[in-house]
Every structure is written in C-alpha cells, then in structure tokens.
Amino acid sequence: MTEKKGGFLKAVKEFIYGMAAHDSARFALKTRAQMEHLFILVTMGDLVGVPLLPPYYSLRLLPYVVPQIATWKRRMLREKDLTDALA
Amino acid sequence: MQAIFIILGALAVAVGGYRWYAGFIDRKVIQADPHRVTPAKMYMDGVDFMPTSKYVLFGYQFKSIAGAGPVVGAIIALQWGWLPAMLWLFLGVLFIGWVHDYVSGMVAMRSDGLSLGGLSYKLISPRARVILLSFIYFYLLLLAGAFGGVIAGALIKLTSGPVAMLVLALAGVLAGQMIYRWRTNILVTTVVCVALALIGIKLGEMLPTPSILGASVAANKFTWGLFAVIFCYISAILPIWRFALPLNYVAFYIVMFGLVGGIIGILVGLPPVQAPAFTQFTIGIGPLWPIFFVTIACGAISGWHSMVSTCGTCRQLEYETDAKPVLAGSMFVEMLLAVVALMTAAAAMPFSQYKEIMTKGGGAGPVFATGLSNFLNIIGLPLAYGKTMGTVIIIVLALTVMQLVLRFMKVATVELVGDRAPILRSGPVATFVAAALTLFLVQTGWWQYLWILFGGANQLLSSLALLVASAWLLSQGKKATFTLIPMWFMFITTIAALIYTSYNLLSKVLTGQVKAATGQTLLEATVGNGLMGLVALFLVVAAVILLKDGLQALGRYKEHGAAAAAEAK
Numbered sequence: 001m002t003e004k005k006g007g008f009l010k011a012v013k014e015f016i017y018g019m020a021a022h023d024s025a026r027f028a029l030k031t032r033a034q035m036e037h038l039f040i041l042v043t044m045g046d047l048v049g050v051p052l053l054p055p056y057y058s059l060r061l062l063p064y065v066v067p068q069i070a071t072w073k074r075r076m077l078r079e080k081d082l083t084d085a086l087a
Numbered sequence: 088m089q090a091i092f093i094i095l096g097a098l099a100v101a102v103g104g105y106r107w108y109a110g111f112i113d114r115k116v117i118q119a120d121p122h123r124v125t126p127a128k129m130y131m132d133g134v135d136f137m138p139t140s141k142y143v144l145f146g147y148q149f150k151s152i153a154g155a156g157p158v159v160g161a162i163i164a165l166q167w168g169w170l171p172a173m174l175w176l177f178l179g180v181l182f183i184g185w186v187h188d189y190v191s192g193m194v195a196m197r198s199d200g201l202s203l204g205g206l207s208y209k210l211i212s213p214r215a216r217v218i219l220l221s222f223i224y225f226y227l228l229l230l231a232g233a234f235g236g237v238i239a240g241a242l243i244k245l246t247s248g249p250v251a252m253l254v255l256a257l258a259g260v261l262a263g264q265m266i267y268r269w270r271t272n273i274l275v276t277t278v279v280c281v282a283l284a285l286i287g288i289k290l291g292e293m294l295p296t297p298s299i300l301g302a303s304v305a306a307n308k309f310t311w312g313l314f315a316v317i318f319c320y321i322s323a324i325l326p327i328w329r330f331a332l333p334l335n336y337v338a339f340y341i342v343m344f345g346l347v348g349g350i351i352g353i354l355v356g357l358p359p360v361q362a363p364a365f366t367q368f369t370i371g372i373g374p375l376w377p378i379f380f381v382t383i384a385c386g387a388i389s390g391w392h393s394m395v396s397t398c399g400t401c402r403q404l405e406y407e408t409d410a411k412p413v414l415a416g417s418m419f420v421e422m423l424l425a426v427v428a429l430m431t432a433a434a435a436m437p438f439s440q441y442k443e444i445m446t447k448g449g450g451a452g453p454v455f456a457t458g459l460s461n462f463l464n465i466i467g468l469p470l471a472y473g474k475t476m477g478t479v480i481i482i483v484l485a486l487t488v489m490q491l492v493l494r495f496m497k498v499a500t501v502e503l504v505g506d507r508a509p510i511l512r513s514g515p516v517a518t519f520v521a522a523a524l525t526l527f528l529v530q531t532g533w534w535q536y537l538w539i540l541f542g543g544a545n546q547l548l549s550s551l552a553l554l555v556a557s558a559w560l561l562s563q564g565k566k567a568t569f570t571l572i573p574m575w576f577m578f579i580t581t582i583a584a585l586i587y588t589s590y591n592l593l594s595k596v597l598t599g600q601v602k603a604a605t606g607q608t609l610l611e612a613t614v615g616n617g618l619m620g621l622v623a624l625f626l627v628v629a630a631v632i633l634l635k636d637g638l639q640a641l642g643r644y645k646e647h648g649a650a651a652a653a654e655a656k
Contacts, residue, residue: 011142018146020339022139024332031328033134 088360090353090434093173097426101419103557104181109189111416116565117193121405124248125201127403138199138405141413147403151415152188154165155485156545157425159237162381162432162451163538165441167353167375168365172383173426179380179387180422183573185354185415187388187549190293190556190570192414198559200402203394203552210558212636219551222629223394224499225622226544229613230391231468231521232528233541234483240534241452241481244444246295247288247471248312248478253422254287256318259334264294267328279402280333281340288341288475308607315489320522322490323497324515331490338483345459345480345628350427353434362441365449372535373591377584381542386425388577390548392418431458440610450534452481455638504605530607531615536588540556540623547630550577553610554637582630585623592620 041048046055065072112121130136139147195201200440201209203223208216242248262280267269296305318600322331372382385391396414404410432441435458444454459480460473468476500517511517530535553574561568595601596617603612 003646014142015138018140018143018148020146020336022143022147023150024328024336026134026137027327027332028214029137030134032271033132 088169088364088464090358090360090430092239092424093169093360093430094423096173097177097423100177100181101423104185105411105415105419108181108184109411112186112569113408113415114406115298115413116560116569117190118411119193120428121406123407125196125404125407126401136402139403141405141409142564144400144403144409144413145417146598148395148400150391150415150591151188151399152385152389153416153421153424154488155237155481156389156391157421158428158455158481159451159538160290160383160485160542161386161425161429162454163372163445163535164379165362165429165432166370166372166445167379169362169376169429170364171379172429172433175380175383176387176422176425176429180418183549183553183577184386184388184422185418186436186573187556188391188418189390189395189410189415189558191552192401192404193410194556195397195401196404196407196410199498199532201397201617203555206397206555206559207551207633210555210562211633211640213220215348216631217638218629218633220332220499220547222544222551222626222633224496224503225542225626226390227495228521228528229537229622230542231489231496231525232532233534233537234489235312235525235529236448236532236537237309237452238315238482238485238489238536239529240480241478242258242314243294244449244453245456245474245478246297246305247291247475248482249291249296249311250294251291251475251479252318254290255284255338255364255483256330256334258287258337260330260473260571261333262337263329266333277337277340280337283339284341284479288479291475291479292471300341306555309530312342312526314375315486316522316526316529318486319489321495321516323493323518323522323653331494338479338487341475342473342480342483343477345463345476346424348466348468349431349459349462352465353427353430356462356465358434358462358465359429360430360434360618361436362438363496372539373572373584373587377580377587378539380580381539381546382632383425384542384545386422388543388546388549388573389552390552393549393552423629428455430586431455431462435459452478452485455481473475480552484619493518493521502585504649526641528615528618531611532619533612533615536592536616536619539584540619543581543588543623544626546577546583547585547626550574550581551630551633552638554634554641558637558640561641564625576632582627585627587625589620589627592616592623596620612631637652 040052042052045052091331092344117426125135125138127138161172161176190202194206195203198206198209200619201562204216204220207219238618252269253508258280261283262276265279266273300310322334325331372378400413401410402415432454436454440457441454445451448454456474456477459477460468460470463473463476464470497514497518500520501512501514505512505517511520532544550573557567557574596613601613601616603609607615
C-alpha cells in the first residue's frame with residue numbers, strides 16, 4: 001500500500017514537473033548541445049565534409065613537415081632557461 | 088440538468104474510450120511493443136531524443152495541446168445550445184480526437200521520429216511536404232490572428248486585466264533572472280514570483296485601465312491588439328530563458344489555481360445548467376453543419392496536436408506502450424477541460440447574460456472570466472478577484488501559443504524568403520513582419536470569423552495528418568478504417584466550412600455589404616474580410632492538392648503495401 005501511494009505521489013510530481021518545467025529543461029539541454037555541436041563543427045567539421053582550412057593545409061604540408069617533426073618536438077618540449085639566450 | 092452530470096458523463100466517456108477503444112487499437116491494430124526500441128532510446132542525444140518518464144510526458148503533452156482552444160471554442164459553440172457542444176466533445180474525442188493524436192505520434196515514432204513534413208514527403212509525395220509547410224504557415228497566421236482577437240476583445244471589457252498581465256510579465260522576468268542568473272533555489276523563486284503574480288491580480292482590480300489610459304484608449308481594439316502583439320514580439324526577440332519560459336512557468340501556477348478552484352466550485356456548488364439544450368440550426372455565424380464542427384476544435388479534434396505529437400513527444404517516448412497514456416490520455420483529459428469551460432458559460436450564468444457578453448461584452452474571454460469567477464466565488468474567492476484571475480488565465484492561455492507561433496513564423500520567414508529578401512534574414516525584422524501581419528488580421532477581422540477560419544484550418548490539418556497516418560497503416564498492411572472514416576468526415580466538413588465562410592466574406596466585399604465591427608473602420612473591415620476570404624480559399628486549394636496526392640498514395644499502398652512506400656520517395 002505504501003509502495004502504491006509512493007508510486008502515485010511520484011507520478012503526480014512528475015506530471016506537474018512535465019507541465020511546469022519540462023520544456024524549460026529541454027531548452028537548456030538544447031542550448032548546451034548547440035554550443036557543443038558548434039565547437040565540434042569548428043574543430044572537426046571535416047568529418048562531415050566541411051572544408052576547414054587547418055586540417056586541409058595540414059594534409060597538404062605534411063609531406064614537407066615529416067622530416068622535421070622529431071626535431072621540432074624535441075625543441076618544443078625541451079626545458080629552457082635564460083642561458084639559452086647566450087647561444 | 089446539473090452541470091455535475093455532464094462532467095460525470097465526460098469522465099465516463101474518457102475512461103471508457105481510453106480503456107476499451109484506445110486499448111483495442113493499441114493492442115490489436117498498432118500492436119505497441121514495449122520491447123521495440125524507440126527513437127528516444129536508439130538516438131538518445133540528450134536533446135531531441137531523450138527517453139522520458141511517461142508521467143512527465145503526459146504533463147508536457149497536455150500543457151502543449153491545451154491552450155485557449157478548448158476554452159474559447161466550447162464557449163462560442165454554446166450559441167447552438169449545450170447539447171450539440173457536449174455531443175461533439177464526447178463523440179469527437181472518442182472516435183476522432185484521440186485516434187488522430189495517438190496514431191500520428193505512433194507513425195512518427197515508428198518512422199525514426201520524422202516530423203509531419205518529413206512523413207508527408209516519405210509517405211505521400213515530395214511536393215506534399217512543401218504544400219503542407221505552406222499550409223502550416225498560413226494556418227499559424229490565422230491562429231495568431233484568432234487568439235489575438237480573443238485577447239483584444241477580452242482586454243477591452245475586462246479592464247482589470249492589463250495591469251495584472253503587466254505584473255505577471257514582470258514576475259516572469261524576475262523568475263528568469265532568479266533561476267538562470269542568480270541561481271536561486273527553485274522553490275524560493277516559485278513562491279516569490281507566484282505571490283507577486285497573485286498580488287498583481289489584486290493590483291489590476293484596483294487600477295482599471297480606463298483610469299490610467301483614459302476611456303477612449305482603453306476601449307480601443309487597436310490598443311489591445313497592439314499590446315498582445317508587442318508582448319509576443321518581445322517574447323520572440325528576447326532569449327527564450329529571459330522572458331517566455333519563466334513567464335510560462337509562473338503563469339502555469341495561476342492557471343492551475345484558477346482551473347482547479349473552478350472545478351472544486353462546480354463539485355461543491357452543484358450548479359444547474361442554465362443554457363438551453365438546443366437553440367436553432369443556423370445562428371449568426373453559420374449553420375450547425377459545417378460551422379459548428381470547426382468552432383470547437385481542441386477538446387474534440389485538433390491538427391495542432393499532430394504537430395506536437397510528431398515533433399516533440401514521440402521523440403521522447405521510452406516505450407511504445409507509453410504512447411497510449413501520453414498521447415491518447417492527454418487528449419481525453421483535454422476534452423474534460425473543454426467540458427469544464429463549457430460549464431463556465433452554460434451553468435455559471437443565465438443564458439441571457441451569456442448572449443449579452445458574447446455580443447456586446449467582449450466575447451468568449453469575458454464569458455470565461457465571468458463564469459470562472461462565479462465558480463471560484465462558491466469556494467470563497469471574491470467575485471472581482473476571480474474575474475481578474477479568469478482574465479489573466481484566458482490571456483495567458485492565448486499568449487503562450489501566440490508567442491510560440493511568432494517564434495516559428497520568424498524562423499519560417501527567414502527560411503522561406505530570406506534568400507530573396509536579405510533584410511528578412513534578420514530575426515527582429517522577420518519577427519516584425521509576422522507581428523505586423525498578425526496585428527493586421529486582428530484589427531481588420533471580426534474575431535468570430537477569424538476563429539472559424541482558424542478552426543477550419545486547424546481541423547483541415549488534422550484530416551491531413553489522418554491521411555498521412557492512413558497511408559502509413561496501409562503501407563504496413565494494417566487496416567485503416569478507423570483513421571479513414573474520421574479523415575473523410577473532417578476533410579469534407581472543414582472544406583465546406585472554409586468555402587462557406589470564404590463565400591460569406593468575399594460576397595460581402597464584392598456586393599459592398601461589409602459592416603464594420605466596433606473599433607473598426609469600414610475600410611479595415613472590407614480589407615480584412617477580403618484577406619480572410621482569400622486565405623481560406625488558398626487553404627482549400629492546398630488541401631485538395633494534398634488530398635489528390637494522398638489518395639494516389641493510398642491506392643498504391645492498398646495494392647502493393649510496403650513496397651509502395653519506397654516508390655513514394
């Protein structure tokens with residue numbers, strides 16, 4: 001009996017939530033999704049065929065860059081200090 | 088005859104129809120399967136497709152479909168007597184209304200959550216989608232005009248309404264600020280803003296508009312048409328969380344207080360029905376058939392519901408078996424709301440008072456406000472306060488839909504003509520165009536004719552949705568008699584109503600017999616009548632073309648079943 005009463009109260013609560021606030025919650029979720037999808041479009045739009053410049057030129061330049069990648073990585077990630085300025 | 092018996096009758100129809108007829112169709116024809124994956128589970132993007140509890144969806148669906156339609160339509164239809172109104176509400180919802188809402192939602196759900204436009208493209212023909220979307224644009228324009236007319240009529244006569252509405256609007260803005268910016272606890276926000284709205288109702292009573300604006304401005308239809316349109320324009324332009332959503336949230340509690348209080352008043356006071364059972368076959372706005380059947384839309388059958396079912400609800404159903412309680416159940420409950428609204432006119436006042444308010448007292452809005460205040464008075468609420476609350480309720484019910492319609496028309500204007508007229512790509516400009524068209528309709532049209540045209544377009548949309556549903560059923564090899572018969576009845580009735588009304592309007596224009604309503608010039612009335620008549624004819628032509636394509640599709644499906652569905656693309 002207690003379970004049935006609890007279930008009925010839960011149903012009433014959900015019904016009132018559905019009438020009063022569900023569309024607000026859906027709107028908030030849609031807004032968040034739109035922001036996220038915009039970010040993904042800007043960064044990975046080439047996955048859906050949008051010709052984004054950075055990935056396109058990266059591919060064009062890749063054959064020329066490959067020989068230098070190891071050196072570049074070493075230099076970017078090496079620890080530096082002031083004395084390097086003397087060199 | 089006691090009003091309570093009519094309400095009990097409505098309850099019996101709702102329970103019986105839901106349990107037996109809807110249960111039979113759900114189990115034996117559609118064969119809803121709780122184990123079949125719904126689009127909500129399959130796509131689950133957490134935005135459009137999101138499995139949601141059936142109780143939440145029931146509340147969401149009911150709130151989306153129950154606007155001013157079930158209230159205003161039932162009150163206007165009382166002019167023919169309470170018996171035809173009651174019979175159409177009972178029988179309409181039992182054989183047509185729930186079928187339409189439920190089957191259109193199920194068709195969309197079994198078609199991966201396609202919208203009505205997408206379904207017509209897939210099941211009927213490619214051009215069906217274009218025609219349907221154009222139809223929907225003009226239908227929504229008529230809806231905005233009709234609801235705007237109801238609001239303008241109500242605010243002219245219910246002079247406590249405007250200040251109450253302004254305070255409610257401020258309460259809505261405050262609620263938005265508290266929830267989204269200040270992150271205030273939702274319970275505190277609700278209590279503060281609802282209390283503010285209730286105080287606003289009292290303020291409205293204390294500050295009637297003629298004493299603020301002057302009698303000539305306050306009694307002007309243009310003033311209140313402009314008020315309604317500006318209200319909706321601001322709502323459409325501002326971010327939705329800033330105004331529209333929190334306003335609807337706060338207003339929900341006011342509407343619930345009023346309606347629940349009114350129902351308790353009926354149960355406690357046991358008022359007798361004072362209106363006659365039947366007056367006459369033909370009244371001022373037209374004959375019983377076909378005009379009566381388009382006057383009561385929501386509550387019996389409404390095309391708006393198929394748009395809500397297909398675009399929103401069906402994408403959130405967790406199990407197929409939830410469709411019956413959510414889609415069919417909410418339609419039956421809306422019928423109950425329409426019956427309660429009918430009683431505010433039929434049982435809460437003498438019939439002579441009803442007729443006077445309808446002709447000289449502002450129309451259906453003041454009838455509802457006056458009737459509801461009489462019921463609320465039975466449980467102790469002062470008459471003046473109850474009347475202001477009733478005014479706010481009917482205006483909120485109309486404004487909620489008008490706001491949504493203006494938002495849609497903004498998007499539709501940008502999509503449809505933005506390429507040809509770049510200035511219309513701007514949101515504020517596109518909304519201004521939609522708002523101006525709405526105000527034009529409100530100012531130039533007589534509100535009862537606007538209501539009939541809106542009702543006709545609305546019911547015609549429902550017959551087109553039933554046509555799409557029938558096409559799907561036949562393509563699946565299922566029997567479609569239970570959708571085809573209602574489809575034909577609605578199609579023939581609504582086409583007849585639109586042609587009848589269009590003929591009335593255009594013949595008056597061509598023979599120079601147009602009469603200006605109160606607050607209108609003769610030129611406005613003439614232009615308005617002509618425009619309404621032409622829009623009605625456009626809707627008839629669009630519907631006939633759709634029917635032609637639809638019948639061809641039905642013929643294909645009858646012969647070839649599912650294979651013909653691929654051929655339609």
